[in-house]
Amino acid sequence: MPHGPPNVVVMIEIQGLTRRFGDLTAVDDVSFAVHDGHMTGFVGGNGAGKTTTMRMTMGLLGVDAGRVLWNGAPITAANRQRTGYMPEERGLYPKQKIVDQLVYLGELSGMSASDAKAAIMDHLERFGLADRANDRVEKLSLGNQQRVQIIAALMTRPEALILDEPFSGLDPTAVDSMADLLREHTSRGIPVLFSSHQLDLVERLCDHLVVLAKGRVVADGTVAQLRNRGPQRYRLVLGSDAGWVRDVPGVHTVDVDGATAVLELTGETPGADQILLRDALSRGEVKEFARIIAPLSEIYREVTA
Numbered sequence: 300m301p302h303g304p305p306n307v308v309v310m311i312e313i314q315g316l317t318r319r320f321g322d323l324t325a326v327d328d329v330s331f332a333v334h335d336g337h338m339t340g341f342v343g344g345n346g347a348g349k350t351t352t353m354r355m356t357m358g359l360l361g362v363d364a365g366r367v368l369w370n371g372a373p374i375t376a377a378n379r380q381r382t383g384y385m386p387e388e389r390g391l392y393p394k395q396k397i398v399d400q401l402v403y404l405g406e407l408s409g410m411s412a413s414d415a416k417a418a419i420m421d422h423l424e425r426f427g428l429a430d431r432a433n434d435r436v437e438k439l440s441l442g443n444q445q446r447v448q449i450i451a452a453l454m455t456r457p458e459a460l461i462l463d464e465p466f467s468g469l470d471p472t473a474v475d476s477m478a479d480l481l482r483e484h485t486s487r488g489i490p491v492l493f494s495s496h497q498l499d500l501v502e503r504l505c506d507h508l509v510v511l512a513k514g515r516v517v518a519d520g521t522v523a524q525l526r527n528r529g530p531q532r533y534r535l536v537l538g539s540d541a542g543w544v545r546d547v548p549g550v551h552t553v554d555v556d557g558a559t560a561v562l563e564l565t566g567e568t569p570g571a572d573q574i575l576l577r578d579a580l581s582r583g584e585v586k587e588f589a590r591i592i593a594p595l596s597e598i599y600r601e602v603t604a
């Protein structure tokens with residue numbers, strides 16, 4: 300059972316955040332919103348500025364310019380205290396028992412020891428760690444330590460979640476438990492921002508995507524919106540040679556291999572897809588005419604190139 304107030308509606312807006320380290324502008328005028336009830340994936344190569352943006356959002360790092368809004372007003376310390384944050388650097392005490400450590404962290408966030416304990420046991424159960432509650436952290440594998448770190452961020456009845464690479468190091472079962480937990484939060488209106496290099500996972504989970512490259516936002520939208528930015532690609536499979544498609548107006552031929560053609564519509568000729576299909580049908584059998592859905596990894600390569 301999820302722990303947290305029902306139907307919280309929070310929107311976080313990041314506006315013009317900028318941070319320099321010496322000559323390097325690590326985060327350069329970054330703006331985007333993390334909408335209530337949305338899972339927002341934050342992606343970008345190593346050093347793109349994701350962690351720096353998240354740390355500024357959490358008030359752990361000063362900003363050179365820009366601001367963060369919480370439901371339209373400048374974010375406060377109290378708002379941040381109600382945000383479940385998972386830092387990139389994992390900070391557990393190796394010698395302490397898992398349950399004691401989590402109770403301590405819960406109390407720091409204002410929970411009573413008994414509430415904290417109930418939330419902890421529920422989360423340990425979900426991550427298959429209930430029987431390890433009294434083990435010292437150092438006895439856990441790295442992946443299981445990661446699960447404990449996640450519990451620390453999620454057990455405190457957060458009203459927003461900002462998670463720096465929460466899926467890294469998790470096995471597929473833990474990835475599924477984590478994904479379910481995050482969905483429970485978004486279904487109650489909680490905004491979730493998480494960074495990840497696992498694009499397949501981001502594609503599967505996220506409603507919204509922000510792509511950072513060299514400190515700047517290079518794409519911001521739904522996966523479908525990002526897909527529709529470029530030319531639309533189709534595959535045409537005929538019963539005979541497809542070479543004639545090269546001469547169809549408004550169609551750019553990417554590749555023809557015998558009866559199969561990969562095409563892009565240039566957008567210059569309205570209804571080019573219908574013209575193409577009519578032509579193809581008038582020449583004989585059409586086995587397939589379908590849009591090619593680019594994987595997120597391809598879109599990512601294009602926007603960060």
Ligand SMILES: Nc1ncnc2c1ncn2[C@@H]1O[C@H](COP(=O)(O)OP(=O)(O)OP(=O)(O)O)[C@@H](O)[C@H]1O
Nearest residue numbers: 320323325343344345346347348349350351352387
């Ligand atoms: N405290 C610091 N002092 C100097 N440079 C820093 C500091 N923190 C970050 N940087 C630099 O800022 C840039 C952005 O780093 P950041 O950690 O935000 O990237 P990231 O997108 O989270 O990368 P990764 O995916 O590798 O975790 C990098 O070039 C990094 O070396």
